[in-house]
Amino acid sequence: MELIRFAQRNYGLLLRALSEHTYIVLVALVLSVLLAGLLTIIAMFFKRVGNVLTYIFSIVYSVPSIALFALMIPVPGMGLGRNTAITVLVLYNQFILLRNFIAGLNGVDHAIIEAATGMGMTRTQIIFKVRVPLSLKPLFVGIRLALVSTIAIAIIAAFIGAGGIGLLITIGLETGNNNRVLWGVILSAGLGIIANGLLVFAEKKIK
Amino acid sequence: MTTNTTVAIEYQHVSKRFKGANYDAVSDVNISINEGEFITILGSSGSGKTTLLKMTNRLYDPDTGKILLFGENINDVDAVLVRRRIGYAIQQVGLLPHMTIAGNIAIVPKLLKWDKNRIETRVHELITLVGLDPDEFLTRYPAQLSGGQQQRVGLARALAVDPKIMLLDEPFGAIDAINRLNLQDELKAIHKSFEDGLRKTFLFVTHDINEALKLGTRVIVMNEGQVCQFDTPENIVKNPADGFVESLIRSCREQEKLWEGLA
Numbered sequence: 001m002e003l004i005r006f007a008q009r010n011y012g013l014l015l016r017a018l019s020e021h022t023y024i025v026l027v028a029l030v031l032s033v034l035l036a037g038l039l040t041i042i043a044m045f046f047k048r049v050g051n052v053l054t055y056i057f058s059i060v061y062s063v064p065s066i067a068l069f070a071l072m073i074p075v076p077g078m079g080l081g082r083n084t085a086i087t088v089l090v091l092y093n094q095f096i097l098l099r100n101f102i103a104g105l106n107g108v109d110h111a112i113i114e115a116a117t118g119m120g121m122t123r124t125q126i127i128f129k130v131r132v133p134l135s136l137k138p139l140f141v142g143i144r145l146a147l148v149s150t151i152a153i154a155i156i157a158a159f160i161g162a163g164g165i166g167l168l169i170t171i172g173l174e175t176g177n178n179n180r181v182l183w184g185v186i187l188s189a190g191l192g193i194i195a196n197g198l199l200v201f202a203e204k205k206i207k
Numbered sequence: 208m209t210t211n212t213t214v215a216i217e218y219q220h221v222s223k224r225f226k227g228a229n230y231d232a233v234s235d236v237n238i239s240i241n242e243g244e245f246i247t248i249l250g251s252s253g254s255g256k257t258t259l260l261k262m263t264n265r266l267y268d269p270d271t272g273k274i275l276l277f278g279e280n281i282n283d284v285d286a287v288l289v290r291r292r293i294g295y296a297i298q299q300v301g302l303l304p305h306m307t308i309a310g311n312i313a314i315v316p317k318l319l320k321w322d323k324n325r326i327e328t329r330v331h332e333l334i335t336l337v338g339l340d341p342d343e344f345l346t347r348y349p350a351q352l353s354g355g356q357q358q359r360v361g362l363a364r365a366l367a368v369d370p371k372i373m374l375l376d377e378p379f380g381a382i383d384a385i386n387r388l389n390l391q392d393e394l395k396a397i398h399k400s401f402e403d404g405l406r407k408t409f410l411f412v413t414h415d416i417n418e419a420l421k422l423g424t425r426v427i428v429m430n431e432g433q434v435c436q437f438d439t440p441e442n443i444v445k446n447p448a449d450g451f452v453e454s455l456i457r458s459c460r461e462q463e464k465l466w467e468g469l470a
Binding site: 109111112113114115116117118119120121122125130133134 | 264266287288289290291292295297299300301302303304305314315318361364374
């Protein structure tokens, strides 16, 4: 009951947190997919580069997010704020996306690739006309995993002043305002569930 | 039969060894194939027959030796261009599952930027040639076809741009006996149908001696990377060149005895 009353009183605050959060997540996701897509294409041509990139990003991925946010603050051009947060989120996503993208593209039936090569398709044509259309599902799974993890990790970004739902939680914790904290949890969990659901639905539409 | 003897494919001392292997997959192969021939390459697995085939469209490159197509060293030509000039069909067919049958057959014509009408006419021609009804099949997807039908489409796709050379890697290997016999007859008829016009050279890999002897105008028998014999089916049966060829024929004869015993 109290929770609802809090929401009625702080309607604008919650909505702003939600929209800030959604903005960070969407921008980070779009940039992540673009970067990972580019790196994946490079990896398809140079296998070793792909292995090295995946290894480097696996190390990045293993750094606790709060530490990575802190590490970025002294980097020139970064500092506190939303852009730094987005950069970190993009870096985090690379491991999830790259691994899923590369595995997906390489998972296409070998006989199909051999036939396509034998017919005289170039490597680029094989990537875009054969591998990508035949691995939409794993590509999509990668994007969905990245989205859900971005929504969660973006909460931590409040510590470096990125705003969003994380701010509700940190301020709530500092001031002992349980309603604030609870709303933060509800909104982030809700956002995650809805986003995941939408993508699962879209995934089913493919094939 | 032809009197013209243009050489279509020439292997000059071709050898190939795969990384990490301590024997040659193909060892000093030295043969030439005339335009319009239907050559079958017979051998057991590991004999090098598929490796030899795949070097012909540069899926593999030989370590030593040269391969000439109509006098041109294929090593001097971009691999992609070599492949577009050669039809290629494999046992697993490898149709693209996200494209319709029409789309699959049209792949190479599209790569060569043919105009739409020409592609459409050609696709109809080809699907009819391999014995499938255009109205029924062209809009279907590969998964909706039986194995035999898929292989027919595979052949149509390989023939799409009227290549002078066709490479066929055990295309009927996964097809049941009855359909297989039909397909063999039809393939032979298709090869014959080009005799008056643009003659085609077929190179057909198989491990089935009956198939090799039935289809081939000449047969290459391979064992352990080497060519044991390259001759007409009659001569191979009459005068086996070595112990291996002899044992092949003997094994086949023994099977015949089994049939006689059962009849």
